[in-house]
Amino acid sequence: MSTYVVVGLQWGDEGKGKITDVLAEKSDYVVRYQGGNNAGHTVYVGEDKFVLHLLPSGVLQCKGKCIIGNGVVVNPEAFFNEIEAIEKRGLSTDHVFISSRAHIIMPYHILLDTYREEIAGNSQIGTTKRGIGPCYEDKVARIGIRAIDLLNPEVLKIKIKENLAVKNVLFEKLFSKKPLFFEDIYEKYVDYGKRLKNRIIDSEYDINHAIKDQKNVLFEGAQALMLDIDFGTYPYVTSSSPTTGGTTVGAGVPPTSLKNLIGVSKAYCTRVGNGAFPTELENKTGELIRKIGNEYGASTGRPRRCGWLDLVALRYSCMINGITHLVITKLDVLSNFEKIKVGIAYQTPEGNSTEVFPSTIEELSTYEVIYKELEGWNENISDVKSFENLPDSAKKYLQFIEEYLGVDIYLVSVGPERSQNIIKSTLN
Numbered sequence: 001m002s003t004y005v006v007v008g009l010q011w012g013d014e015g016k017g018k019i020t021d022v023l024a025e026k027s028d029y030v031v032r033y034q035g036g037n038n039a040g041h042t043v044y045v046g047e048d049k050f051v052l053h054l055l056p057s058g059v060l061q062c063k064g065k066c067i068i069g070n071g072v073v074v075n076p077e078a079f080f081n082e083i084e085a086i087e088k089r090g091l092s093t094d095h096v097f098i099s100s101r102a103h104i105i106m107p108y109h110i111l112l113d114t115y116r117e118e119i120a121g122n123s124q125i126g127t128t129k130r131g132i133g134p135c136y137e138d139k140v141a142r143i144g145i146r147a148i149d150l151l152n153p154e155v156l157k158i159k160i161k162e163n164l165a166v167k168n169v170l171f172e173k174l175f176s177k178k179p180l181f182f183e184d185i186y187e188k189y190v191d192y193g194k195r196l197k198n199r200i201i202d203s204e205y206d207i208n209h210a211i212k213d214q215k216n217v218l219f220e221g222a223q224a225l226m227l228d229i230d231f232g233t234y235p236y237v238t239s240s241s242p243t244t245g246g247t248t249v250g251a252g253v254p255p256t257s258l259k260n261l262i263g264v265s266k267a268y269c270t271r272v273g274n275g276a277f278p279t280e281l282e283n284k285t286g287e288l289i290r291k292i293g294n295e296y297g298a299s300t301g302r303p304r305r306c307g308w309l310d311l312v313a314l315r316y317s318c319m320i321n322g323i324t325h326l327v328i329t330k331l332d333v334l335s336n337f338e339k340i341k342v343g344i345a346y347q348t349p350e351g352n353s354t355e356v357f358p359s360t361i362e363e364l365s366t367y368e369v370i371y372k373e374l375e376g377w378n379e380n381i382s383d384v385k386s387f388e389n390l391p392d393s394a395k396k397y398l399q400f401i402e403e404y405l406g407v408d409i410y411l412v413s414v415g416p417e418r419s420q421n422i423i424k425s426t427l428n
Helices: 016-024 076-086 105-122 132-138 147-151 153-172 184-197 203-210 245-250 284-293 311-321 329-334 394-405
Strands: 004-007 030-031 041-045 048-052 065-068 096-101 219-222 260-266 269-271 305-307 326-330 339-347 368-375 409-412 419-423
Touching: 004 132, 004 245, 004 269, 016 041, 016 219, 016 260, 016 409, 030 203, 065 203, 076 105, 076 184, 096 203, 105 132, 105 153, 147 153, 147 184, 153 184, 203 219, 203 245, 245 311, 260 311, 284 305, 284 329, 311 339, 311 394, 326 394, 329 394, 339 394, 394 409
Parallel strands: 004 219, 004 260, 030 065, 030 219, 065 096, 260 326, 326 409
Antiparallel strands: 041 048, 269 305, 339 368, 409 419
């Protein structure tokens, strides 16, 4: 028995949901440890498509507990909507629980998110406007409302009133908007508490006891390293830490308990929203990747920006996360290209070559990508089940990635369905 952490290595949308779903079949626990319903994880079960935003992606396969950890910010309405959508399709959600320490997204968080983007104009971050950032702000400011507070109406009353006293001043004076009314929010969230009563648990005890009892525990992140609040392309990032390190604080487990650190990357790069993207292809090639890969945001529907694989950024991501096993998804999308490029270094304005990912987007925007061109393949690989049966150029492409990163590939995804995977190496 062991522990597994699944993280994204690019700008999100790498296919973490599918990998989590696959690993969840043999997991006793699946734990989501950060983010909120701004994430979009798509899982295909045969011809059925499930898009999960808040619930752990392992909810469809895990027969044990699925836990939304303390590091997640929870919108109760979004939670109930997803629960209802899954149950309508004949699946049980009795095994889904929420950490008592998880912070709750309130209506004023969503409005703050929306109003700030409105007045930002061309300086917008490109958030999903679902209140994620403002909720994390209140958490750090120590004025947040946690899941456990929903079970204590008197505590909840005090906290909502104190928050509205400040938020309404912002709405009226800064944004010239209408204030929110206490009664409308309070009654709704007291009701949420009643409905969530049997799902709110002290999850850190459950998770640590499961690890001690040698259960299979799978930890799932949202977003990805390049959107990390510390190590991503700041400020165009999310408001939490979707790293392997984020698991320890987002789920309440010691770092010594984490064994298999699985990083997920597409065979190319995509990004939704604003921010630096060195290998972006603003041409017909980029449009073709978007079309073939169906690259549109699962949460927003926005078209994703597309480009070649950036190995400089990817090696940086592997370093920060301490990745032990690599997953490459959507390799099948590249089957339509005679030549495939990969970014192997950056050229600075002074003409120097560097393989260091910079800390600022200002510096990154001045770099030119140095590419290596590899042979493509014109074969349909969506039914290939073993590495040996891949076209030679596809194998060479994957081997080049492994050699550059110094990390072995565990799994290659060649299609959206659960069965469209090539297992190249084993997990511990």
